[in-house]
Each structure stands twice: as C-alpha cells, then as structure tokens.
Amino acid sequence: MSDEQRTPVTLGGLSEDDPHLQPASAHPKRAEAIIAVTMFLGLVLCAAFGACYWVNAAPWTLGATLGGGLSFLGIGMAAWGKYLMPRGPFVEQRHPLAASQDEREAFVGSIVQRGGSLMKRRKLLGGLLGGGLGIFSVVAIFPLLRSLGPLPKGTLFHTDWRKDSYVVDQGGRRVSVGDLAVGSIMTVFPEGTEDTDRGQAVDQTVLIRVSNESFTTQKGRESWAPMGYVAYSKLCTHLGCPVGLYEQQLQLLVCPCHQSMFDVTNGAIPNFGPAPRPLPQLPLYIDAAGFLRSQDGYNQPVGPGFWERA
Amino acid sequence: MTRSALTRLGATAFIAVLGCAPVLLLATGAHAAGKPPYQTTRKNAGTPNSSQVVTGANGQVIRYGNGAITYTNPSPGLTQLGEALFQENCATCHGVEANGVPAAGTTGAFPNLVGLGSATIDFWIESGRMPATNPRVVEAVRRTPRLTHDQALAIAAWINSLSPAYPAIPTVHLANANVSDGAALFAENCASCHTIEGIGDALAKSTFSPSLRHIPATQVAEAIRTGPANMPRFTGNLSDYQVRDIVKYVTTEIEHPRNPGGFGLGGLGPVAEGFVGLALGVGVLALAGFWVGERQ
Numbered sequence: 088m089s090d091e092q093r094t095p096v097t098l099g100g101l102s103e104d105d106p107h108l109q110p111a112s113a114h115p116k117r118a119e120a121i122i123a124v125t126m127f128l129g130l131v132l133c134a135a136f137g138a139c140y141w142v143n144a145a146p147w148t149l150g151a152t153l154g155g156g157l158s159f160l161g162i163g164m165a166a167w168g169k170y171l172m173p174r175g176p177f178v179e180q181r182h183p184l185a186a187s188q189d190e191r192e193a194f195v196g197s198i199v200q201r202g203g204s205l206m207k208r209r210k211l212l213g214g215l216l217g218g219g220l221g222i223f224s225v226v227a228i229f230p231l232l233r234s235l236g237p238l239p240k241g242t243l244f245h246t247d248w249r250k251d252s253y254v255v256d257q258g259g260r261r262v263s264v265g266d267l268a269v270g271s272i273m274t275v276f277p278e279g280t281e282d283t284d285r286g287q288a289v290d291q292t293v294l295i296r297v298s299n300e301s302f303t304t305q306k307g308r309e310s311w312a313p314m315g316y317v318a319y320s321k322l323c324t325h326l327g328c329p330v331g332l333y334e335q336q337l338q339l340l341v342c343p344c345h346q347s348m349f350d351v352t353n354g355a356i357p358n359f360g361p362a363p364r365p366l367p368q369l370p371l372y373i374d375a376a377g378f379l380r381s382q383d384g385y386n387q388p389v390g391p392g393f394w395e396r397a
Numbered sequence: 398m399t400r401s402a403l404t405r406l407g408a409t410a411f412i413a414v415l416g417c418a419p420v421l422l423l424a425t426g427a428h429a430a431g432k433p434p435y436q437t438t439r440k441n442a443g444t445p446n447s448s449q450v451v452t453g454a455n456g457q458v459i460r461y462g463n464g465a466i467t468y469t470n471p472s473p474g475l476t477q478l479g480e481a482l483f484q485e486n487c488a489t490c491h492g493v494e495a496n497g498v499p500a501a502g503t504t505g506a507f508p509n510l511v512g513l514g515s516a517t518i519d520f521w522i523e524s525g526r527m528p529a530t531n532p533r534v535v536e537a538v539r540r541t542p543r544l545t546h547d548q549a550l551a552i553a554a555w556i557n558s559l560s561p562a563y564p565a566i567p568t569v570h571l572a573n574a575n576v577s578d579g580a581a582l583f584a585e586n587c588a589s590c591h592t593i594e595g596i597g598d599a600l601a602k603s604t605f606s607p608s609l610r611h612i613p614a615t616q617v618a619e620a621i622r623t624g625p626a627n628m629p630r631f632t633g634n635l636s637d638y639q640v641r642d643i644v645k646y647v648t649t650e651i652e653h654p655r656n657p658g659g660f661g662l663g664g665l666g667p668v669a670e671g672f673v674g675l676a677l678g679v680g681v682l683a684l685a686g687f688w689v690g691e692r693q
Contacts, residue, residue: 165688165689168689169688169689169691256634257585265633266633266634267632267633267634268630268632268633269630270624270629270630271624271629271630271631271632271633271634272629273634274585295629329589331589331590332589332590332600333629334600334601334604334627335624335627335628335629335630336626336627337601337602337604337627339601339602341600341601343589343598346601348601359601
C-alpha cells in the first residue's frame, strides 16, 4: 500500500474507484465468505434458541444457543466493519457548528446514496444480518410467555404448618422431646413436606433448644416454647436467605447473606442488619407421646416482604 | 508487524473464550442432584446406651461407644495430678473449685467447669485455647497447646471426678467411614457457619467460626459433641456414625481440597472469584475491543 493511499482524505468528493473506498481486506471475497458463514451460524443459533425455548429444553441449551447466536452475529458485524468497509483513512475537518442548509441536504443525500450503494453491494450479508436480528427480535419476546412463572396467588401468605403438624427433621423422622440438648439446633419441617420443593422453600424452620426451663420469647407467647424448644421460620425477612447460623452464647441467629442478626431470646427481633421484621415464631407443644407438634401455623407470612403483604 | 501478531493473539483468545462458554454452561447445567442419605438414629449420641458402658469398681464410667466412636474417660489415677495442674494453670480465672468463681473476682465472669464432660476440657486444652493468653478477648483462638496431652487428660480427669458427666473423650474409628455421607451432612449442619470450604467466616459481634483445616479427628468429634463457645451442640440430631462420617470428610476433603477448577483462591468464595473473573474478563474484552478497532 502506497503512502498516498494511506493519506487521510475527506469522505466527500471521492470517486467510486478511489482506493480509499476499497474494502480494507486484501481478499474481500474470501472475507465475505467467512463472514457469511459466521452470520449464518448466528442466524441458525438464534432460530435454535427459539426452538429450544419452545420445546422447553434444558437451560444450558438456551444459554448456549442464545449466547452463541448473538456472539456469531456480533463477530460477523465486527468483521464486516473491519474487513469489508472502505479502508480509509478519512478525516473530517472541523466546521461551524451549524452547516448551511445546502450542505446539510447534500450530506444527507450522500449518506443515503452511498449507504444504500454499500448495502446493495453486500446483499447476502445484509440479508443474513437482517434475518438473524429479525428472528432474534421475535424470540426475545418469548420469555414474557412463560419465564415469569405462574402467579403466586395466595401461596405467599401461608406455609404448610397447620394445627397439630408433627415436627420432622430432614429425613422425615418425628422430633421428640429428648432429641436435642441445650444449645443444639436443627432444621425441621411439617411432616410430609420435608422432601418437597415447597417444603424446602417456605416451610423450613429452625428448632433451637435454649434452656430446660419454660421460656417466653415475647409477651403473649408464653406457651409457644415448651421445655426451651423454640422454633422460628428459617427464611430471612430481608431477602429470604436461610438463617442457619446460630450462636449459642450470644443467642443470635445470623443471616449469612447480609449479616442480619435476630435475637433468639426476644422474639427474633432483628438487632442488626437490613432485615425489616422479626422472624415469625412457630408455636410448639409437646404431645402425650413426647413428640413436638405445632399449636398452629405461622400467624404471619414468612420470608421477605411482597407487594400485597399488609 | 508486531501489531498483527497481537491482533491474531487477541482474536484467538476471544474465540477460545467463546468456544469454552457452551462447555461451561453444560458443566454447570448437567449437575444432577442426588438425594442425600439421612438415616438419623438418635440413640447413643455422645451419651451411652446402658448396654455399651464399661464401668469401674466404684461405678465410674470408663468407656462406652460403638463401632464408630469409642468414648473414654481419662484414668481416675490422674485425678491428683490434674488437680495440681488445674490450680497452677486454670484456677486464676475458673476458681480453685473450678466453678467459675475466682478468689478475688466477680461471680459469673468466667465459665463454671463443674459438670462438663471430659471431652469439653480436653478440647479446650488440646486445641491450645486454654489456658488463655488474654482472658478478656471475645473469642479464644487455636494455637500451639501450652499443656501436653497427658496434662490435659489429667485435668479432665479431675474435673470429671467433681461431677461425672458426658461426653467422654471420643476416639473416632475412621476405617469404615463414608466420606460421601459426611459431605452431605457437613453441607447440612456445618457449612452454614464454617463455609462449604471449611475455612471459617466472620460471625456476629466480633466472633468468628474458625478454619477446620489441620484439626485432629478427636478434636473435630469433640467440637461437634460439646459445642465449644458459640458453636451449637450436635447431640440427638447426629448419630455416632454420622459424626464419624463428618470427621472423615473434615480430615480428608476439607484438609486436602481438590479444587477441580485449578485455583482454590483461598476458598474465600465469590468475592475472590469475582475479582479474578473481572480481571480476566476485562482483559479478554480489551483484546476483543482491540481486534474490532484495529484497521489494516
């Protein structure tokens, strides 16, 4: 390439066959073929994403097809600009902020004309890119159809804890009164939900044994913690993380996500961190056979706040 | 020109990263969740079944346990030595009667040791936390023990003689332990505080959960059964067989992490990993940007 061809020129007034307007690549045909293959792959993968979504395929196929499709289209666009657009270099001289009316019309005219001619010169690539982006714009609407999930309706307000639910551990065994020593903790569920997604998600409860004496966490909850067995919802009232860190000397439950701290001896009132409300307490009793059971369900929604929560 | 070599390198790196992305997605997506084994039996959890207890002439418990863990009390013959060692090393804070009332101090400032099993005493002394360097610190840290194993046993023997209690000092039989069950139990019971890597983490009010690396099997079992300081006790909710599996996991997999990704990054979790990801990701983006902007 000669020095003259590398001299920056202004874009206006160049003839069609000026070397500055030639494609940057020395082999435009080969470059176009490679870019066409890339864009075709992008187009196919975008379409494949739509198909995968439609048949509800595994999540990794969605990620691979969408990521791959957009990546190939992006590589194609970058390579198009890099290898097939006029090589330049061009300069644009500073000019008065407002150009004259004639100059503006001429500018618009030249942009439209030259842009159009450049697009016409690469009909295949333009078509492929348009097709790929067109398909993507259609499949991009798909998530609105299903991915937002079903409406929760009333399920946010109640857990599966009912009157007289048996307290069971992760393995489904009923917890009896001799099971925990003072200073112990375990995660419990209402019987029958320990293996379900919903049980694991909303019913999980921490059972702590704080002392052998009868124990009241707050006024009005005198009978809720028989023999020192106290149960709180395991869902942080901030964002729903499992509050599983129990410090038995400080009598604190700590949330691992944002370090909210709940006072076990005082109704799990948060005394540090972003949690806005105490953990709901589950009223327990010990039945005649010595099993721990719930007097009733939680008296308020568990977990983080939501729109309709009072 | 060196620039074109750099360009080619950048393009290669960019495409290599793009090529790896689906593989990574596949690796994370194909993870299959198996049902962990929970066969909790609540018998013999640090306290003896009557059938398994071996008692001495005076009725004191010598030994109990099963195929997973044997709990042994130190020999009563050590009691006299233990009392002398206690008065020398411990009585300043815990009091001459080990009841937490020092001679010239305030009641309740220091723990009462009467009625704690020998495992508790053994754990605190053999982990080097006691005798404390500074009795006022929020949380005693593990260090080289000041007293020997035999001295710890002697002190445990004396305190146990004041008011015999459970649990005794565990010996864990790791031969038949199931490390996979141990991993599941560790994730369920221990990882919330000690982290899934077992390196410990900060907790409330200047306390922290210590690292679980380089800890003898006996001390792991003692900590589970006795709940030192702020750690909860695990008694009825973990059988001796489950404790044995956890101890096996802690002394093998936590002790020697495999790091299948190549770099453990100190097990510090998402923050450290995020910084590395940021550095690599920005680097790759910079190379890609260089490739896009470079003209012939």
